Amino acid sequence: MLLGRKSRKRREFDRAATTWHLEQGSAPSLYGWVALQMGKGAVVAAALFFGVIAFVMIIRAISFLLPEDPYAALETGRGIVTALV
Numbered sequence: 001m002l003l004g005r006k007s008r009k010r011r012e013f014d015r016a017a018t019t020w021h022l023e024q025g026s027a028p029s030l031y032g033w034v035a036l037q038m039g040k041g042a043v044v045a046a047a048l049f050f051g052v053i054a055f056v057m058i059i060r061a062i063s064f065l066l067p068e069d070p071y072a073a074l075e076t077g078r079g080i081v082t083a084l085v
Contacts, residue, residue, distance in 0.1 A: 067073050
């Protein structure tokens with residue numbers, strides 16, 4: 001400022017700085033856009049997190065259905081085949 005007067009660049013900068021946040025009008029503000037993007041990111045991160053947890057739980061549930069000794073099923077099958085033959 002030169003003796004209380006703003007330069008042309010300063011006036012343009014001040015005017016441009018207020019256009020990011022539109023208090024009136026139908027155009028969205030930058031703050032709203034940032035909040036929307038952060039919200040979308042949080043939803044994607046939550047979906048990914050709970051998807052991984054669900055996948056681990058499904059694998060764990062399948063592991064309870066399988067026999068403890070994997071070769072025991074082969075021996076049982078071999079015993080049934082020899083009993084039938």
